[in-house]
Amino acid sequence: MNINIPEYVMEVLKRLRGGGYEAYVVGGCVRDSILGLKPDDWDVCTEAEPDEMKSCFIGLRSVDTGIQHGTVTAVSEGKPVEVTTYRIDGTYSDGRHPDGVTFTRSLREDLARRDFTINAMAYDPEQGLIDPFGGRDDLKREVIRCVGDPDKRFSEDALRILRALRFASRLGFAIEDATERAVRGMAETVRVVARERVGVEFVKLLLGKDAAAILCSYREELRKAGVFPMADKAVLAHINELPCRPAERLAVLFPENLKRALRDLRLDHRTIDRSAAMQEALQNPVPAGSAGVRRLLMNFGEDAARGMLEIRKVYPDLYYKEAETAGAAEDADGEGRSDQAGGTRADGIQAGGTPEDAAGALDELERVLKSGEVWNLKQLAVTGKDMIEVGIPQGRLVGEALKTLLSLVIDGKAENNREELRETAHSLFCTGNLW
Ligand code: ATP
Ligand code: MG
Numbered sequence: 001m002n003i004n005i006p007e008y009v010m011e012v013l014k015r016l017r018g019g020g021y022e023a024y025v026v027g028g029c030v031r032d033s034i035l036g037l038k039p040d041d042w043d044v045c046t047e048a049e050p051d052e053m054k055s056c057f058i059g060l061r062s063v064d065t066g067i068q069h070g071t072v073t074a075v076s077e078g079k080p081v082e083v084t085t086y087r088i089d090g091t092y093s094d095g096r097h098p099d100g101v102t103f104t105r106s107l108r109e110d111l112a113r114r115d116f117t118i119n120a121m122a123y124d125p126e127q128g129l130i131d132p133f134g135g136r137d138d139l140k141r142e143v144i145r146c147v148g149d150p151d152k153r154f155s156e157d158a159l160r161i162l163r164a165l166r167f168a169s170r171l172g173f174a175i176e177d178a179t180e181r182a183v184r185g186m187a188e189t190v191r192v193v194a195r196e197r198v199g200v201e202f203v204k205l206l207l208g209k210d211a212a213a214i215l216c217s218y219r220e221e222l223r224k225a226g227v228f229p230m231a232d233k234a235v236l237a238h239i240n241e242l243p244c245r246p247a248e249r250l251a252v253l254f255p256e257n258l259k260r261a262l263r264d265l266r267l268d269h270r271t272i273d274r275s276a277a278m279q280e281a282l283q284n285p286v287p288a289g290s291a292g293v294r295r296l297l298m299n300f301g302e303d304a305a306r307g308m309l310e311i312r313k314v315y316p317d318l319y320y321k322e323a324e325t326a327g328a329a330e331d332a333d334g335e336g337r338s339d340q341a342g343g344t345r346a347d348g349i350q351a352g353g354t355p356e357d358a359a360g361a362l363d364e365l366e367r368v369l370k371s372g373e374v375w376n377l378k379q380l381a382v383t384g385k386d387m388i389e390v391g392i393p394q395g396r397l398v399g400e401a402l403k404t405l406l407s408l409v410i411d412g413k414a415e416n417n418r419e420e421l422r423e424t425a426h427s428l429f430c431t432g433n434l435w
Contacts, residue, residue, distance in 0.1 A: 001129045001136075003033040008077035009042040012057075013124060016083070019056035021048035022107065023083075024122035024130065031118045034139055035171070044083040045122060047105045053083055069101050086110035091156070098156075108132050115153065115160045116167065117145045142173040150182035158189040162201040162225065165218055169208025183221065190225035199265035202227055206249045212240045215253075227265070229256045241314045247274035248307050251282070252315065277304035278311060282319040286312055286353025286361050293364045294375035294410045298403075306365060312358035320352035374409050374416050377402050381418040382425070390422050391430040401429050 005013070005025060016023035023046040029039035046053065050067050053074075061075040070085030088109050089098040104110065107122060107130060114120040117135040129136065133147050144167050146153045146160070154161050161183050168175050175183060190198065205211060215222070215236040222230060230236070231253055242248045250271070254261040258279055262272045281300040286309065287293045296305045311318065353361070368375060380402060387398045405421050408414035414424055 001034070001123075003030065003123050003125075003129075005123075005125065006042065008079050009044070009081055010125075011076045012044055012060075012074050012081045012083060015056040015060075016044070016046050016048055016053065019048065019052065021046050021052065021056070023048070024107065024124045026111075026122040027114065027119050030121045030123050030129070031135070031139065033123075034121075034136065042081055044081055045086055045107070045110055046083055047086050047107070049085050049103055053085070070103055087113065089113045089156070112147060114147055115157075115163055117147055118167070120147050138176075142171070143176045144168050144171075144173050144179060145176040146179045146182070150179045151186070154182050154186045154189065157193075158186065158191075159193045159197050159201065161186055161190050161221075162193075162198060162205070165214050165222075166201045166205040166208065169205045169210045169214040171208075172210045183218070187218075187221035187224040195264060196266035198225070198227070199267050202265060203246050203250075203267070206239070206246065206253070207244050209240065211249070212237050215239060227261075229254060229261065231255050235315065235318070238314050243310055246271050247278060247303075248310055250275040251278040251307065252311060252318065255319070274303055274307065277301065278307035279319060281305060281308035282311060282352070283321045284308075285320065286357045288357070288361070290364060290368060290373060291410050291412065293361055293368055294373060295407070296361075297365070297368065297375040298406060298410065302369065306362070309358050309362040309365060312353055313355045313362070315352075316354055316358075317352040374406070377406055379416070380406055380409065380421070381416045382421045386418070386422050387425055387429075390426040392425065397429070401425050404428065 003025070009025060013023045013025070023044055025042055026045040027043050029042045032039040048056065050064070050070060050072050053072050054062060057072075057074050063073040063075070063080075065071045065073045065082065070087050072083050073080045074083055075081075085103045086105065086107055086109065087101045088104050090100040090102065091098070111120040111122060111130070111132055117133040117138045119135070120131075120133050121135040122130040134145075138145050144164050146164075164175055164179060164183050167173065205214060208214070215230070216233045219230060219233060219236065222228070235252060235255075239249055239252065242252065246267070250262060250267075251258065259272055259276050262275060277300055281296065281304050284296065284299075287296045293305075296308070300308065372379075374380065382402070382405065384398045384402065387401050388394055392398055392401050405414065405425060408424065409416045409421075414420060
């Protein structure tokens with residue numbers, strides 16, 4: 001077993017070893033290296049306590065990330081390496097935080113506090129792999145298994161229940177029987193865990209290669225864990241066909257109270273807003289042709305429009321609201337369509353749109369964006385200042401007028417030409433025939 005440790009991490013190991021202390025790379029980076037995946041980050045564990053570590057890091061920048069838990073971040077060649085003293089976690093009387101941690105000089109004890117066998121391996125180039133709990137075998141067998149008794153380990157820290165699902169999803173592994181029984185039996189205890197920790201693990205679960213299978217199989221447990229309202233299994237089963245991005249997947253996952261569910265998981269505002277915009281856009285039919293696509297872009301922006309079409313390729317009818325859309329079409333172009341609500345429309349667009357329609361619209365969207373065809377207010381040849389100059393009173397009406405002009409340009413009813421648009425604005429809004 002040979003792991004290729006980057007030079008900047010070797011530097012940290014060498015310094016600790018040079019100071020007379022044991023030091024190993026440990027956890028996720030060892031697991032991912034054995035699997036042939038590129039580790040996100042490299043963690044080091046050592047018998048040195050923080051003060052002792054720091055005496056080895058003279059000349060390197062170091063940050064006291066969590067001194068009381070034994071963690072110091074060494075900055076080597078500009079990259080951070082988290083170095084943590086071997087430790088035994090105390091009891092978790094609240095199921096959230098260890099009541100206290102005790103440093104130890106035993107690597108084995110440090111590995112024993114880790115969650116799963118595949119995460120409880122350490123490595124250094126001289127001694128090779130240190131694997132007291134059979135992590136390498138479990139990697140071969142593709143199994144997630146707790147280190148020690150699963151009930152005990154989950155009652156120390158209930159987040160591990162969700163971590164088991166996240167690693168199963170990410171790696172496509174099975175969950176070993178006793179660990180699975182404990183996941184199912186103790187799911188409710190995840191509710192005591194800080195919500196931001198739940199959110200982080202849940203999003204990782206959602207992006208895993210086996211997300212669909214895990215979400216379907218553990219839908220009820222996730223509900224008990226406080227992750228809901230979640231879509232039906234028929235919807236969950238296709239989640240991996242969506243792009244591997246949080247916003248698209250979340251928009252599909254929570255059919256009701258999406259924003260509330262995502263805020264509750266303490267996700268960032270950008271993800272919440274993107275996801276909500278996609279869900280709203282899905283209430284509309286798949287647009288046909290350049291004008292339809294540009295109208296979708298105008299109403300929802302580039303990101304949500306693209307996300308909506310990506311979702312529509314997989315889910316032809318999800319969230320589509322026939323009646324309301326017919327109403328919106330009436331507002332936009334003044335032609336009554338409510339008589340067609342509820343069925344196939346005269347223009348041949350059915351329900352939300354077929355996957356082929358969505359794929360075609362997505363191609364059209366990329367073409368429109370490249371071609372520079374007008375779809376947003378910034379591209380319009382007139383500005384708010386022009387509107388005021390032609391006599392529209394300052395305030396909300398200026399924005400309304402610009403949007404109307406943009407619609408006319410998109411529909412080919414006006415040219416994107418400053419003089420022409422100023423005249424149109426004047427005759428529409430300042431001669432008393434509209435408001
Ligand atoms: P990733 O590649 O997603 O970062 P990781 O295994 O590195 O996966 P981290 O959350 O970064 O996961 O944790 C680093 C290591 O710390 C884990 O591999 C595991 O050994 C240990 N660990 C993390 N969280 C827990 C926990 N809640 N209980 C026990 N051990 C944990
Ligand atoms: Mg990690």
